[in-house]
Amino acid sequence: MAYSEKVMEHYENPRNVGTLDKDASNVGTGMVGAPACGDVMRLQIQVSDDGVIENAVFKTYGCGSAIASSSLVTEWMKGKTLEEAKQIKNMDIAEELALPPVKVHCSVLAEDAISAAVEDYLKKKQAD
Amino acid sequence: MPVYLDNNATTALDPRVLDAMLPFLKDIHGNPSSVHRYGRLTRNAVEHARMQVAQLVAASPEQVIFTSGGTEANNLAILGSLSNKQPSQLAISAIEHASVTEPARTLTRQGWELDYINVDADGRLDEDSFRSTVSDQTALLSVMLANNETGSLQPVQELAQQLADKQLLFHSDASQVAGKLAINFTDLGIDMMTLSSHKFYGPQGAGALIAKRSIELEPVIHGGGQERGLRNGTENIPAIVGFGAAAELARLELEQNSQHSEILKQQLLSELNRIQGLTLFSQLHESLPNTIQFALENFDGEALLMYLDKQGIAVSSGSACHSQAGAPSHVLLAMGVSPELAKNAIRVSFGKNNQTDDVSVFIKALKEITLSSPQSMCAG
Amino acid sequence: MSDIKLPIYFDYSATTPVDQRVADAMIQCMTVDGNFGNPASRSHAFGWNSEEAVETARGHVAALINADPREIVWTSGATESDNLAIKGVAHFYKKNGKHIITCKTEHKAVLDTCRQLEREGYEVTYLDPEPSGLIDHNKLKDAMRDDTILVSIMHVNNEIGIIQDIAAIGELCRERKIIFHVDAAQSAGKVDIDLQQMKVDLMSFSAHKIYGPKGIGALYVRRKPRIRLEAQIHGGGHERGMRSGTLATHQIVGMGEAFRIAKQEMQTENDRIMKLRNRLWNGFKDMEEVYLNGDFEHRTAGNLNVSFNFVEGESLIMALKDIAVSSGSACTSASLEPSYVLRALGRSDELAHSSLRFTIGRYTTEAEIDYTIELVKRAVNKLRDLSPLWDMFKEGIDLNSVEWAAH
Numbered sequence: 044m045a046y047s048e049k050v051m052e053h054y055e056n057p058r059n060v061g062t063l064d065k066d067a068s069n070v071g072t073g074m075v076g077a078p079a080c081g082d083v084m085r086l087q088i089q090v091s092d093d094g095v096i097e098n099a100v101f102k103t104y105g106c107g108s109a110i111a112s113s114s115l116v117t118e119w120m121k122g123k124t125l126e127e128a129k130q131i132k133n134m135d136i137a138e139e140l141a142l143p144p145v146k147v148h149c150s151v152l153a154e155d156a157i158s159a160a161v162e163d164y165l166k167k168k169q170a171d
Numbered sequence: 172m173p174v175y176l177d178n179n180a181t182t183a184l185d186p187r188v189l190d191a192m193l194p195f196l197k198d199i200h201g202n203p204s205s206v207h208r209y210g211r212l213t214r215n216a217v218e219h220a221r222m223q224v225a226q227l228v229a230a231s232p233e234q235v236i237f238t239s240g241g242t243e244a245n246n247l248a249i250l251g252s253l254s255n256k257q258p259s260q261l262a263i264s265a266i267e268h269a270s271v272t273e274p275a276r277t278l279t280r281q282g283w284e285l286d287y288i289n290v291d292a293d294g295r296l297d298e299d300s301f302r303s304t305v306s307d308q309t310a311l312l313s314v315m316l317a318n319n320e321t322g323s324l325q326p327v328q329e330l331a332q333q334l335a336d337k338q339l340l341f342h343s344d345a346s347q348v349a350g351k352l353a354i355n356f357t358d359l360g361i362d363m364m365t366l367s368s369h370k371f372y373g374p375q376g377a378g379a380l381i382a383k384r385s386i387e388l389e390p391v392i393h394g395g396g397q398e399r400g401l402r403n404g405t406e407n408i409p410a411i412v413g414f415g416a417a418a419e420l421a422r423l424e425l426e427q428n429s430q431h432s433e434i435l436k437q438q439l440l441s442e443l444n445r446i447q448g449l450t451l452f453s454q455l456h457e458s459l460p461n462t463i464q465f466a467l468e469n470f471d472g473e474a475l476l477m478y479l480d481k482q483g484i485a486v487s488s489g490s491a492c493h494s495q496a497g498a499p500s501h502v503l504l505a506m507g508v509s510p511e512l513a514k515n516a517i518r519v520s521f522g523k524n525n526q527t528d529d530v531s532v533f534i535k536a537l538k539e540i541t542l543s544s545p546q547s548m549c550a551g
Numbered sequence: 552m553s554d555i556k557l558p559i560y561f562d563y564s565a566t567t568p569v570d571q572r573v574a575d576a577m578i579q580c581m582t583v584d585g586n587f588g589n590p591a592s593r594s595h596a597f598g599w600n601s602e603e604a605v606e607t608a609r610g611h612v613a614a615l616i617n618a619d620p621r622e623i624v625w626t627s628g629a630t631e632s633d634n635l636a637i638k639g640v641a642h643f644y645k646k647n648g649k650h651i652i653t654c655k656t657e658h659k660a661v662l663d664t665c666r667q668l669e670r671e672g673y674e675v676t677y678l679d680p681e682p683s684g685l686i687d688h689n690k691l692k693d694a695m696r697d698d699t700i701l702v703s704i705m706h707v708n709n710e711i712g713i714i715q716d717i718a719a720i721g722e723l724c725r726e727r728k729i730i731f732h733v734d735a736a737q738s739a740g741k742v743d744i745d746l747q748q749m750k751v752d753l754m755s756f757s758a759h760k761i762y763g764p765k766g767i768g769a770l771y772v773r774r775k776p777r778i779r780l781e782a783q784i785h786g787g788g789h790e791r792g793m794r795s796g797t798l799a800t801h802q803i804v805g806m807g808e809a810f811r812i813a814k815q816e817m818q819t820e821n822d823r824i825m826k827l828r829n830r831l832w833n834g835f836k837d838m839e840e841v842y843l844n845g846d847f848e849h850r851t852a853g854n855l856n857v858s859f860n861f862v863e864g865e866s867l868i869m870a871l872k873d874i875a876v877s878s879g880s881a882c883t884s885a886s887l888e889p890s891y892v893l894r895a896l897g898r899s900d901e902l903a904h905s906s907l908r909f910t911i912g913r914y915t916t917e918a919e920i921d922y923t924i925e926l927v928k929r930a931v932n933k934l935r936d937l938s939p940l941w942d943m944f945k946e947g948i949d950l951n952s953v954e955w956a957a958h
Contacts, residue, residue: 046869054869060937077955078940079900081863081889085939102939106865110937173596175583180592181797183583196577196764200560200568207868207875208558210565239627239766242786242796270786270795277785369797374581375589376627376766376799391783392627392634393667394660403660404630405566405759407766410802476594485588485595524583 046107047141053111058118061100063087068171071164075155082109082149086156088120088128090164096120096128101156108146112136112153125161173483174529178522179319179347179462180487184413185372191416192374195409203406204397213408220415224366227349227418230356230381236388236398237411240378241346241367242270243391245313247380247402248342248363249274251388253311258282261311262304264325265505266290266318271344275313288314294323294453294506301330309339316345316354316364320489320502320518321453322462324348331360340386346370346378350421351429351459356381368410372523373417377410424523432461432521435530439463439519442534446541450512452503461522464489464503466515467541475517475540482536488516559874559919563760563853563912564709564737569805570762570913576808577764580604580801590798591789601800608807612756612769615810616735616744619774624790625798628768629736631783632755633660633703635770635794636732639780640701640753641668644730648698654678654686655895657705661734665703682897683846684713692723701730706738706754710892710908711845712854714742721750730778736760736768740813741821741851746771752778758802762913763809767802770794820913825852827911827920832857834924838931840944844893844906853911858893858902859927861941862934867907870930874923877908901940901950 065072069090076083082105089098099117103110115136120128136150195216201209203217225232238244249271263275265287279285289300296314305312317324327343334341342363345354350371356364363386368377382388388401395403440463443449448468472488479486489500499513580586590605592598613620626632653665655677665675676694680686686704702724707714717733724731732753735744740761754771758764772778786795832855835841840860864878889903935941943950
């Protein structure tokens with residue numbers, strides 16, 4: 044399978060690889076996928092008091108397209124409000140990275156990771 | 172230098188085709204199903220060849236299914252399109268190659284009715300027989316585009332037009348026509364068509380079934396998922412590349428090759444017409460530009476072939492695939508030729524490597540033998 | 552490292568380069584100044600010469616496996632041989648029964664053919680191998696029934712390289728008068744095969760796995776006791792009616808030459824390759840969370856199948872673009888499923904997803920092995936730094952206790 048240049052570029056130089064303190068109240072963590080399916084994405088966001096994503100990091104176990112998809116969304120999410128971040132759709136990711144049809148599920152996973160991270164943050168905030 | 176006049180059996184590989192194949196024999200090895208670079212290179216080569224083959228017959232690349240040759244393509248067309256259907260009737264011409272007749276016959280064991288369409292004395296499909304054989308019950312019709320023995324062309328496009336409103340599948344074995352005359356799969360109006368690489372200066376071991384995408388085919392060979400699951404097994408890359416290269420050369424040089432053969436054919440015909448007791452089979456205007464089949468009265472074909480071989484001339488009685496049986500040609504019998512005369516048949520098939528001298532050598536040998544008595548030849 | 556040509560080929564089980572000696576022999580049979588005739592042409596020297604070349608090649612193939620040349624049927628490759636053997640026996644002997652036994656780790660050419668026969672009303676038992684990849688002969692015996700007509704077990708597995716004891720399995724089958732088919736695509740030229748001794752009735756071969764050309768294979772069909780087959784490709788009656796279609800002389804000659812060379816050089820080549828394979832494994836085995844897949848002892852010299860836990864195989868291949876390896880079988884690597892072979896051994900999905908297959912062959916060098924060890928180590932470390940699973944493992948979390956949101 045031939046990967047697009049953009050996938051290769053993100054894969055070679057992944058952005059925002061890292062870990063945030065998942066217990067901190069201003070951090071939301073989304074972990075989606077399963078090892079049995081061959082991909083697990085962990086996306087973490089750090090949100091300011093006025094609801095803007097200040098930082099986004101990821102770690103991903105999966106194919107090159109999964110790594111590139113998660114790397115790309117961390118870039119896109121930074122500086123966005125939670126509402127804006129939730130507008131990122133899998134087709135935007137797939138298009139930007141020129142994913143072939145068999146890899147579109149990677150972009151779906153990335154979209155799921157965004158939702159999960161935002162949900163986690165909102166849940167924490169409610170509990171406060 | 173021996174004289175090879177058996178180009179309908181197989182052709183010598185074009186050196187340019189060999190050049191195209193060599194990198195894939197020597198340097199670029201790889202399994203097209205592999206994801207690494209070697210695999211991708213071979214995958215691209217297969218797709219390029221698919222396009223070249225498609226262009227030769229004015230089909231689209233996605234209609235090309237690569238097989239191990241014409242025989243397998245014919246098997247795939249007939250068994251693959253019918254094996255999952257409720258048995259009804261299929262019809263084939265009486266002059267088909269064994270690779271059409273035999274799979275059709277095996278279907279009769281599963282309850283299919285197999286009917287043969289007759290040909291006239293010139294080896295052309297008989298209209299009356301066609302009308303009485305093909306009906307609404309017919310699930311598949313297979314009529315070759317041209318016959319390998321006599322060279323007679325069949326009115327496939329006209330038949331397809333007559334059948335336009337029918338449900339049946341129409342297959343044509345075009346193995347002998349590709350590279351000799353222009354073929355337009357789309358204009359022919361048929362559903363499936365067979366091609367064979369080694370009949371037009373490509374390598375043996377490669378062929379294709381051209382099939383409309385709407386046709387539901389079951390594979391004949393299972394496992395691996397290659398060729399959209401229709402033809403499983405690791406692709407024969409060098410042969411497919413060679414097939415593609417041969418198809419491109421055949422397309423670009425079609426007119427030139429066809430005229431070259433036609434000149435040799437006319438030259439031979441004018442000489443043969445002067446020989447006493449010689450019968451020419453199929454004198455149709457619509458025939459392959461390179462093929463002549465004839466018989467000499469009282470000259471046993473087998474013995475004549477042996478004699479010619481000793482003179483360094485390679486011809487055949489008809490189909491190479493039949494030369495084992497020693498039985499008279501089913502094609503000639505279908506044309507109403509007597510078994511005695513049919514056993515004397517000699518087929519000359521020209522190719523682009525033949526020269527005018529080859530005709531002279533052949534005629535000289537033939538004249539020498541006709542001057543001696545048939546008995547003495549058989550004894551010798 | 553300047554003498555290393557990139558990418559390095561480590562995928563000899565997917566296909567091999569054609570040996571120069573094989574290519575030379577093939578080219579002699581192609582063009583107008585060579586031996587290009589149709590071997591079925593009986594009326595002239597062009598045909599006879601081709602036929603002679605075909606028969607010489609048949610002799611070479613038979614010699615490697617100690618069989619009679621008359622027991623060799625040419626096909627377009629091992630996939631077709633498997634199809635012809637299995638469907639051919641099933642259709643011919645269906646009056647004797649409709650039960651077939653095979654194993655879950657067989658090649659798709661065998662499994663898909665068996666699935667097709669199930670659709671036709673046959674019953675197929677798919678044996679589970681032991682975690683080593685080997686078949687428990689008692690389980691095979693238990694699966695045999697009075698209506699079992701065929702057992703099909705591969706000699707060497709294409710993914711993990713383990714060698715089944717087909718001599719012993721042959722004895723079991725012969726005792727019960729069950730026909731025994733062996734897919735030997737991965738074993739010919741690598742493991743000794745003696746069909747005078749082994750009670751194998753049908754055996755599939757491929758040329759392009761042992762430095763011969765693609766598009767040609769063979770099926771061994773035993774004469775004593777005689778095995779009958781129903782043809783699957785019908786036509787001019789070539790190969791005694793078992794496989795119709797013009798014989799591709801140059802391909803057959805190439806296969807013959809490849810088998811001739813294999814017989815001559817097998818022993819020395821195996822010794823050399825085994826040393827290289829062990830060197831590679833020694834380079835990996837001290838890394839953390841590295842698992843060898845399949846039995847180490849009963850394994851062909853050139854195969855190393857390793858799982859690098861917490862790293863996904865496809866991304867690893869991407870990081871290793873300087874080397875050509877495969878994850879699982881080439882025939883399934885376009886799909887997203889983990890290797891069904893490793894799953895059948897009882898490997899977890901994670902480990903199956905994390906597997907790489909290195910297959911070493913005639914042209915592999917020691918320098919290539921050393922280069923690869925370093926490259927793989929770097930890539931695995933890089934990807935583990937990216938892997939949330941690696942983090943969790945390091946934190947001491949049992950991944951099996953996590954509730955994953957499967958998608």
